[in-house]
Amino acid sequence: xxxxxxxxxxxxxxxxxxxxxxxxxxxxxxxxxxxxxxxxxxxxxxxxxxxxxxxxxxxxxxxxxxxxxxxxxxxxxxxxxxxxxxxxxxxxxxxxxxxxxxxxxxxxxxxxxxxxxxxxxxxxxxxxxxxxxxxxxxxxxxxxxxxxxxxxxxxxxxxxxxxxxxxxxxxxxxxxxxxxxxxxxxxxxxxxxxxxxxxxxxxxxxxxxxxxxxxxxxxxxxxxxxxxxxxxxxxxxxxxxxxx
Ligand code: F6R
Numbered sequence: 549x550x551x552x553x554x555x556x557x558x559x560x561x562x563x564x565x566x567x568x569x570x571x572x573x574x575x576x577x578x579x580x581x582x583x584x585x586x587x588x589x590x591x592x593x594x595x596x597x598x599x600x601x602x603x604x605x606x607x608x609x610x611x612x613x614x615x616x617x618x619x620x621x622x623x624x625x626x627x628x629x630x631x632x633x634x635x636x637x638x639x640x641x642x643x644x645x646x647x648x649x650x651x652x653x654x655x656x657x658x659x660x661x662x663x664x665x666x667x668x669x670x671x672x673x674x675x676x677x678x679x680x681x682x683x684x685x686x687x688x689x690x691x692x693x694x695x696x697x698x699x700x701x702x703x704x705x706x707x708x709x710x711x712x713x714x715x716x717x718x719x720x721x722x723x724x725x726x727x728x729x730x731x732x733x734x735x736x737x738x739x740x741x742x743x744x745x746x747x748x749x750x751x752x753x754x755x756x757x758x759x760x761x762x763x764x765x766x767x768x769x770x771x772x773x774x775x776x777x778x779x780x781x782x783x784x785x786x787x788x789x790x791x792x
């Protein structure tokens with residue numbers, strides 16, 4: 549628990565950088581699972597600073613993003629593809645061919661194949677070393693809404709209206725927010741060797757309390773992280789304010 553989101557994000561950036569440097573020293577790739585939304589913006593800003601000012605290199609990083617709206621054009625203002633480019637990928641020395649994001653333009657009939665390929669590619673590079681997560685006010689991780697199975701894999705999902713409402717600020721209005729998305733599954737996330745979930749602000753306090761102190765249940769997807777042996781929640785004081 550940190551007093552401000554900026555301090556929390558700085559600590560998370562240090563963990564990411566430590567892992568990246570250890571992997572580089574060992575001559576290995578570093579496989580990062582990345583999130584979008586407002587929560588990781590400070591983390592990406594700090595990683596960009598570490599790259600520019602402290603020589604942190606992303607040349608050996610392979611990145612897999614959690615999710616993408618469907619359908620959405622890659623270059624649309626609200627696409628997570630574009631978000632990652634503007635927040636991180638275009639500002640560091642990562643190889644663009646090592647950046648994977650579920651494809652919001654994939655034809656409908658190819659979605660299953662695309663999702664299976666996504667799982668296969670993660671496995672092919674040895675799995676995710678560190679997965680970064682945010683949390684939805686309904687407890688979702690990635691776009692795994694309440695009720696998602698602990699065994700779920702990368703797939704197409706329907707977004708809850710509460711999620712569409714929470715994300716409407718990125719669009720012209722709620723009716724423009726896609727109803728569908730492609731997301732890594734809960735099992736995809738739980739296979740990561742290390743997980744860090746970030747949550748900032750009062751709006752996340754009730755769900756963080758449930759996820760950390762409540763039952764392990766598919767109706768609060770983030771509570772399933774209690775079954776992982778290296779999962780850390782990083783919060784500011786407001787987000788932690790309902791923990792007992
Ligand atoms: C986005 C994602 C989502 C967000 C969550 C919180 O890639 O995986 O689970 O982390 O919706 O969104 P913000 O950070 O905008 O509050």
